[in-house]
Amino acid sequence: MSESDWVTSTEPLAMLSFLQPRGPLSDRKARLFAVAAVSRLEPLLADDRSRRALRVAEGVADGVADDAERAHAQELADAARAEAEARYEAAVNESTYAEGDEVIAAGWRLLIPVDAAAAAHAALHPSATTAATDVVQLMLSTEEWGRQAARWEAGVGRSPDDDAPGLGGHPRLAALLRDIAGNSPNSTTFTGAWRTEPVLALARGIYDDRAWERLPVLAAALEDAGCANEDILGHCRGPGPHVRGCFVLDAVLGKA
Ligand SMILES: [Zn+2]
Numbered sequence: 624m625s626e627s628d629w630v631t632s633t634e635p636l637a638m639l640s641f642l643q644p645r646g647p648l649s650d651r652k653a654r655l656f657a658v659a660a661v662s663r664l665e666p667l668l669a670d671d672r673s674r675r676a677l678r679v680a681e682g683v684a685d686g687v688a689d690d691a692e693r694a695h696a697q698e699l700a701d702a703a704r705a706e707a708e709a710r711y712e713a714a715v716n717e718s719t720y721a722e723g724d725e726v727i728a729a730g731w732r733l734l735i736p737v738d739a740a741a742a743a744h745a746a747l748h749p750s751a752t753t754a755a756t757d758v759v760q761l762m763l764s765t766e767e768w769g770r771q772a773a774r775w776e777a778g779v780g781r782s783p784d785d786d787a788p789g790l791g792g793h794p795r796l797a798a799l800l801r802d803i804a805g806n807s808p809n810s811t812t813f814t815g816a817w818r819t820e821p822v823l824a825l826a827r828g829i830y831d832d833r834a835w836e837r838l839p840v841l842a843a844a845l846e847d848a849g850c851a852n853e854d855i856l857g858h859c860r861g862p863g864p865h866v867r868g869c870f871v872l873d874a875v876l877g878k879a
Contacts, residue, residue, distance in 0.1 A: 635796040650751035654684035655868035673743035676700035680746040697747035707740040728775035805870040813874035826875040835865040
């Protein structure tokens with residue numbers, strides 16, 4: 624992967640490996656990426672222990688939750704994951720004697736919340752780098768289970784390309800990773816003179832309130848402060864997505 628591939632890549636695992644030799648994401652950014660990724664699955668997380676895992680993982684990244692809290696939440700999230708898996712196994716056993724494409728499709732669909740619960744658990748792995756990679760792998764499998772289910776629902780069922788290796792594509796995760804690591808991860812420079820009081824106040828507010836819709840206002844304040852960097856201004860005015868760990872906001876706030 625080259626710098627120009629990075630901007631258009633849809634493969635988050637390849638992107639994570641691309642970052643690695645150049646200095647991986649900081650623990651904070653890797654953890655925030657894991658949280659942002661799993662948050663996309665939140666509607667599938669029925670168990671409060673899994674949803675809590677995301678809040679604690681974000682707290683670990685932002686330095687407001689300690690390792691004991693992380694370990695405790697991880698244990699609870701693992702119990703939720705195990706229960707989801709047991710529910711899946713019970714449902715599959717029940718349907719052993721049933722036949723038909725719909726039953727097979729339902730089986731694939733039942734795997735999705737199991738891996739969603741596993742992803743919430745993975746976000747709390749002691750190593751933030753491992754958390755990021757594990758979360759991506761689990762999210763790629765939830766997508767795959769959805770694709771399989773849709774095939775059986777459409778009556779296409781097993782097809783010759785079933786054994787073809789997955790491409791590992793996930794445009795939304797790739798976009799999240801670019802938000803956190805930057806459009807060109809090695810070349811965006813931020814000048815201290817742009818950190819004026821209005822810029823800092825706006826940035827703090829956006830971070831605390833997750834008020835991404837205010838980023839265009841930040842772009843205007845940055846321009847007033849003398850910033851003409853299109854990578855930074857365009858990012859603030861672009862379509863997003865933006866999450867905690869957004870490279871522009873981090874640069875303003877001096878967060879690594
Ligand atoms: Zn952003």
